[in-house]
Amino acid sequence: MSGKNIVIALDAMGGDNAPSEICAGALKAVEKYNDIEIVLTGDKEKIKSCGVDNPRIHIEHASEIIDPDEHPANAIRKKKNSSLRIAMEMVRRGDAQGCVSAGSTGAIVAGGVLVVGRLPGVDRPALGVPIPSIEKVSLMLDVGATVRCTPKNLLQFALMGELYSRKIMNVANPEIKLLSNGTEEIKGDDTVLGARELIEQYEKINFGGYIEGNEVVWGHADVIVCDGFNGNIALKLGEGIMQGLKSLLTDEVKKSFMAKAGMVLMAPVVKKLWKRFNYEQYGGSPLLGVNGAVIKAHGRSKSPAILSAVSVARNFIYEKVNDQLEIRNEG
Amino acid sequence: MSGKNIVIALDAMGGDNAPSEICAGALKAVEKYNDIEIVLTGDKEKIKSCGVDNPRIHIEHASEIIDPDEHPANAIRKKKNSSLRIAMEMVRRGDAQGCVSAGSTGAIVAGGVLVVGRLPGVDRPALGVPIPSIEKVSLMLDVGATVRCTPKNLLQFALMGELYSRKIMNVANPEIKLLSNGTEEIKGDDTVLGARELIEQYEKINFGGYIEGNEVVWGHADVIVCDGFNGNIALKLGEGIMQGLKSLLTDEVKKSFMAKAGMVLMAPVVKKLWKRFNYEQYGGSPLLGVNGAVIKAHGRSKSPAILSAVSVARNFIYEKVNDQLEIRNEG
Numbered sequence: 001m002s003g004k005n006i007v008i009a010l011d012a013m014g015g016d017n018a019p020s021e022i023c024a025g026a027l028k029a030v031e032k033y034n035d036i037e038i039v040l041t042g043d044k045e046k047i048k049s050c051g052v053d054n055p056r057i058h059i060e061h062a063s064e065i066i067d068p069d070e071h072p073a074n075a076i077r078k079k080k081n082s083s084l085r086i087a088m089e090m091v092r093r094g095d096a097q098g099c100v101s102a103g104s105t106g107a108i109v110a111g112g113v114l115v116v117g118r119l120p121g122v123d124r125p126a127l128g129v130p131i132p133s134i135e136k137v138s139l140m141l142d143v144g145a146t147v148r149c150t151p152k153n154l155l156q157f158a159l160m161g162e163l164y165s166r167k168i169m170n171v172a173n174p175e176i177k178l179l180s181n182g183t184e185e186i187k188g189d190d191t192v193l194g195a196r197e198l199i200e201q202y203e204k205i206n207f208g209g210y211i212e213g214n215e216v217v218w219g220h221a222d223v224i225v226c227d228g229f230n231g232n233i234a235l236k237l238g239e240g241i242m243q244g245l246k247s248l249l250t251d252e253v254k255k256s257f258m259a260k261a262g263m264v265l266m267a268p269v270v271k272k273l274w275k276r277f278n279y280e281q282y283g284g285s286p287l288l289g290v291n292g293a294v295i296k297a298h299g300r301s302k303s304p305a306i307l308s309a310v311s312v313a314r315n316f317i318y319e320k321v322n323d324q325l326e327i328r329n330e331g
Numbered sequence: 332m333s334g335k336n337i338v339i340a341l342d343a344m345g346g347d348n349a350p351s352e353i354c355a356g357a358l359k360a361v362e363k364y365n366d367i368e369i370v371l372t373g374d375k376e377k378i379k380s381c382g383v384d385n386p387r388i389h390i391e392h393a394s395e396i397i398d399p400d401e402h403p404a405n406a407i408r409k410k411k412n413s414s415l416r417i418a419m420e421m422v423r424r425g426d427a428q429g430c431v432s433a434g435s436t437g438a439i440v441a442g443g444v445l446v447v448g449r450l451p452g453v454d455r456p457a458l459g460v461p462i463p464s465i466e467k468v469s470l471m472l473d474v475g476a477t478v479r480c481t482p483k484n485l486l487q488f489a490l491m492g493e494l495y496s497r498k499i500m501n502v503a504n505p506e507i508k509l510l511s512n513g514t515e516e517i518k519g520d521d522t523v524l525g526a527r528e529l530i531e532q533y534e535k536i537n538f539g540g541y542i543e544g545n546e547v548v549w550g551h552a553d554v555i556v557c558d559g560f561n562g563n564i565a566l567k568l569g570e571g572i573m574q575g576l577k578s579l580l581t582d583e584v585k586k587s588f589m590a591k592a593g594m595v596l597m598a599p600v601v602k603k604l605w606k607r608f609n610y611e612q613y614g615g616s617p618l619l620g621v622n623g624a625v626i627k628a629h630g631r632s633k634s635p636a637i638l639s640a641v642s643v644a645r646n647f648i649y650e651k652v653n654d655q656l657e658i659r660n661e662g
Contacts, residue, residue: 071517134575147512148520181478181563186402189479189560213564214571229520230561232512233544237565240545241572244465245604252600259600265593269583273576 009087012042014103023050025306072106098293121327125289133219143231151194161223174222180210284309340418343373345434354381356637403437429624452658456620464550474562482525492554505553511541615640
C-alpha cells in the first residue's frame with residue numbers, strides 16, 4: 001500500500017448482498033477515486049471469486065462472520081477472526097483510517113467502542129443518518145448507538161453533528177435542534193431541557209431549540225439531536241410508513257383498471273418522490289465519536305450504496321473531521 | 332335533566348371551529364342517541380346564536396376561554412370561568428359523567444388531573460389515540476399526558492389500554508406491546524425493560540413483547556404502550572409524513588399534464604387511502620386514568636368529529652369502563 005493513499009477497510013461479508021455487491025462497490029470506488037486503497041476483509045476465496053483484480057484492492061482473510069442475530073458486544077468480543085472485527089482492528093492499529101460495513105448495526109456500534117475506541121473527551125458514540133425531508137437532507141443523531149442519554153451526551157452529539165453537517169454534508173452554518181414533544185420551552189423532559197441549557201452556552205452552535213416530529217418531515221433543521229431510543233423509533237416509523245403506503249397503493253391499484261391506467265401516467269412523479277424519500281440513497285451512516293471513520297452502509301446495500309458509503313468514509317478522512325472536534329470538559 | 336340519561340359536558344369554545352361546529356356536533360349527537368343530554372359550556376349568547384334548540388341540549392355560561400398558547404396548568408388553575416374548566420367541574424361534581432373538548436391538549440390533561448382527578452390507584456394519566464394501520468386500528472398510549480414514565484406508569488397504561496381496546500374498540504383479546512428500539516429482549520432501556528417485567532406478571536394481559544416503529548404501521552399490536560415523549564414524537568412524525576407527501580404530490584402533479592390526468596384516474600384510490608390513514612376519522616382520544624370520561628377531540632374537528640368524540644364519551648360511560656379497571660398496588 002502506498003503511504004500517501006487513504007486506506008479504507010471494507011467488511012466484505014456484511015449485509016444481505018455480501019460478498020458480491022460489496023466487492024463490486026469496492027471496484028467502483030477505486031475506479032472513482034485515485035487516492036484510496038481498499039482492504040476487503042472476509043473469506044479470501046469467496047472474495048477472489050468476485051473478481052476484484054485491482055492494484056489498489058487488497059484482501060485480508062477473515063474466517064468468521066458476525067450474524068445479524070448475535071448479541072452485538074459478545075460477537076465483537078468473541079469472534080476475533082470475523083470480517084468486521086478484523087476491519088476494525090485495522091483502524092485501531094492505524095493500518096486503515098476508516099472502515100465500512102453493511103453488517104449488523106449493533107456489532108458496528110459495539111466494535112466502534114470496543115475495538116476502534118472512543119475519541120478523547122467523547123463519552124458515548126452516536127450513529128447519524130442523513131434523512132431526506134421536503135426542504136433538504138437533515139442529519140439525525142443518535143439513531144441507535146446510545147439508547148438513553150444524559151444532557152452531556154446530547155451536547156456532544158450536537159457538536160459532532162454540527163461538524164459532520166458542515167464538513168461532509170456541506171451545510172454552511174447548520175442549524176441544530178433537539179427532538180422534543182413540542183417546540184415551546186416548557187416542553188421536553190429533564191434530559192432534553194438539560195441538553196438545551198448546555199447547548200445554549202455554546203456560541204458557536206447555531207441552535208434553534210426544539211423540533212417536533214412533524215417538523216422533521218419538512219426539514220426544519222439541519223441537525224436533529226435525540227437519544228438512540230427515540231431516534232431509532234422515529235427512523236423505523238418513517239421507513240415503515242413509506243413501505244406501508246407503497247404496499248397499500250400497489251394492492252389498491254391492482255383492483256381498478258382506472259387506477260392502473262392512472263398509475264402508469266403518474267409513474268414518473270411517484271418514482272421521483274419515492275427516490276427522494278428513500279433515505280438509503282443518501283450514503284452511509286456515520287458512527288460519530290470513535291477514533292476513525294466508521295461508516296455503516298444499509299444492510300440491503302448494492303454496489304452503488306457501497307460506493308456511496310466508501311465515498312463518505314473517504315471524505316471523512318480527507319476532511320480530517322475527527323481532528324476538528326472540540327469537546328470541552330464540562331456538563 | 333332526566334336522571335336516567337347520560338350527561339356529557341361539551342366545551343363549546345375549544346378548537347378551531349368553535350362554537351359553530353361544536354354546537355352542530357351536539358345537535359347531531361342528541362339526534363343520534365336518545366339516552367344522552369349535552370351541556371354546552373361557553374359564551375351563552377354565542378352558543379344560542381348557533382341554534383341549539385333541543386330539550387336535551389343545555390347551556391352553562393362560561394365567560395373565559397383557554398387559549399392554546401397558554402401554559403396548560405396555569406390556565407386551568409387561574410381561569411375558573413373558562414369553558415373547559417366549567418365542563419370539567421361538572422364532571423368533578425358528578426353533574427356530568429363525561430366531558431369532551433377540542434381545545435388545548437395540555438389544558439385537557441391538566442384539567443383531567445387537577446379538576447376531574449385521578450382514579451384511585453392510578454399514578455399518572457395517559458392520553459390514548461386510535462391510530463389506523465394497515466391491518467387494523469390500534470390504540471397508542473401515552474401520546475402526551477405523561478412525558479417520562481416509570482415502569483409502573485407503563486404497566487398502568489397497559490391495563491387501561493387493554494380495557495379501552497376491549498370495551499370501546501371491541502377487540503376481543505387485545506394484544507399489548509411496548510414501543511421499543513427493537514423486538515429482541517436485549518433491546519429497550521431500563522424503563523421499558525422494567526415495564527416488560529411487570530406486565531409479564533399479569534396473566535390477564537395478552538402481552539406480545541416489544542414493537543418497533545415500522546411494525547406500528549402494519550398494525551402488529553392492538554395496544555401500543557409508550558411514554559408521552561416517544562408517543563408524541565411518533566404521532567406527530569406520522570401526521571407530518573402524511574401531510575408532507577400530500578403536499579409534495581400535489582405540487583409535483585401540477586407540473587405535468589400526464590400526472591394530472593393520472594391523478595384524476597387515481598383519485599378514488601388516493602382518497603380512500605388518505606381517509607383510511609387520517610387518524611382524525613377515528614373518533615376522540617381518551618384521557619385514561621381520570622375519574623370520568625374525558626375525551627379530547629382534534630383541534631380541527633368539525634361536527635362529525637364532535638359527534639364521534641361524544642359517541643366515544645357515551646360508550647365509555649355506558650360500558651362503565653372506569654369501574655372495571657383493576658390496578659393492584661405494586662411495582
